[in-house]
Amino acid sequence: MTQTSFRNTGTRPAARFDDAVRAAVEQGLLGERGAVVGFIDIDGVRESVAALRDAFAATPDVLHTFAAKAASLIPVLRLLADCGMGCEVAGPGELRLALDAGFAPSAIVLDSPAKTREELRLALALGVAVNADSLQELRRIDELRSRDTVSVLGLRVNPQVGGGSIGAMSTATATSKFGVALRDAGAREAVVQAFADRPWLTRLHAHVGSQGCPLELIAAGIAETYRLAEEINERLGTRRITSLDIGGGLPVNFDDETVRPTCADYVAALTEAVPGLFDGRYALVTEFGRSLLAKNGFIGALVEYTKDAGGRRIALTHAGAQTATRTVLMPDAWPLRVGAFGADGRPKEGPALAQDIAGPCCFAGDVVAHGRELPELHEGDFVVLYDTGAYYFSTPWAYNSLPRPAVYGFRAAAADGSTDVVFAPVRDAQSLDSIAAESGLAHANALIEPGGASSRPS
Structure with a gap:
């Protein structure tokens, strides 16, 4: 063979x-x-993860998580954990699978637009990172969070940079159900205030979409998120935001055997659009699924x-x-x-x-x-x-x-x-x-x- x-x-x-x-x-x-x-x-999975790591090799601090929804099979998740990946989950079932697969809670990120109080309690008790999807959810976390939680807490924003060729896969449109819509009236100021009010809120999260979204669109959304992080830190006069979750979304070529775009293509597009993203001032989190x-x-x-x-x-x-x-x-x-x-x-x-x-x-x-x-x-x-x-x-x-x-x-x-x-x-x-x-x-x-x-x- x-x-x-x-x-x-x-x-x-x-x-x-x-x-x-x-x-x-x-x-x-x-x-x-x-x-x-x-x-x-099995070998192909390991090679794909290695290619991802190679592409980000010059980045000082990055956690690559696998989007569990893309292959919610415990042996596959355990293989990815063995490759050094973390895991992104979008509900209690996926969180259970990730834990059973052997991911450390500190390497798990919980994303979902409709988290229950019980989901949040469990994630905060375990020390799983949580990206709140709305300002309402932040207020719910205010009620549930204890001072001794070790969970990294972030807020998802929608940069509203537009959609790709598949509407159902585009999550940064004007009316997307995900995140805080930054271009809506008063939203950007409300996000800044949310960080000002919560010293424990240290991460921004954005995900533009996946299949059908070109690299330029994905990069534009991440660039907008980066600029918001810089603005918040400057206005608060402190390095409040310390990490950026830049999501996943690298599209897959279904036309032939060729892997394109590659992870290296993705990093090159981000480097051009957001030159400061990889300088080490922000720890990075990725959430690739389909492309791996x-x-x-x-x-x-x-x-x-x-x-x-x-x-x-x-x-x-x-x-x-x-x-x-x-x-x-x-x-x-x-x-x-x-x-x-x-x-x-x-x-x-x-x-x-x-x-x-x-x-x-x-x-x-x-x-x-x-x-x-x-x-x-x-x-x-x-x-x-x-x-x-x-x-x-x-x-x-x-x-x-x-x-x-x-x-x-x-x-x-x-x-x-x-x-x-x-x-x-x-x-x-x-x-x-x-x-x-x-x-x-x-x-x-x-x-x-x-x-x-x-x-x-x-």
Whole structure:
């Protein structure tokens, strides 16, 4: 198996994934027993983290956190912790996953636009960093915070620099639900006053968006946040703000194997837009997610049937909206590359044929790729959806009560003088018993038994 690194070349070695598909089929992980499976490239993840660290190598004080929502799988999070990453979480579930994965509370950052009092109490008790999303939330923290908490506390601001090409991924628009909108009347002064009133408030946070947001837009938002930090410190006559959380949002190229933009491109854009950002006066926090994991994972799926309809060839697989939700619902914004593999798990060859790759969900729009030119697929072949290491198989949609797919990590390992692919379980395929339990099996008679409707949760 090829061991070429993409850390410096910026290109994902295709042979790694080809070998992993072949081995997964040969070992029975992908096939009738596993009709749809997610795979994570362990070495690729480590290389992506190393590339991020290389890009920020000249920065005196930086904490790189991984956005847990991008791959909310404990073994993946533990791998990232082992790489020296911190973790950004957006709710109590993700906080629990981060703690179970082994992240130190001091390396965890809690972000969310609607934190409950209980979430805040727990974070403050643990010493987790918290970015308040609003001035109202700051007042809630006033009530809950004890003097001995070690949590770093910040305030998220919305620099309102505009949106990218995908509105749902743009968080610095004029009406975004995130942060304090700096250009609204009186908002900037209110933020300055909030810091003046709270000596314990020491961090500013901003996140412009992710997919569809160009580097120039991201840099503009961070530059505005930096200027606000400088203004607050100057007006207060003290170095009140000591750190900046600059978020994540590096977009992913879904067109081919190339990693672009790179982390080095990102740092270069920030250096040009905000020359003082990296001089060490402010500690930095980053929150990358998709850009670290997307190209380090893929979905493999068995072709169950093929058919023709209205002159169109359709390959029906088990990878549909339940595991590629964004692509199915917004195909133009989230297109995926598709690979065709034979029943032996090896790349197919032959004349290209325009084919739809459809999923198992019971609605007409469940198509992950339209009219793709691929070698003709047949029952028993396999398709691979590339660039799905983030937000896809790790965050499935329970439509039609379809079970969550199994996930495996993989890497090459030499044994007996030969090289083969070794797999490690990340998440077991969901059982039908689990689906029934999640669907209220324990309370099956609650709505038909006398008094059942009046019962209270324990």
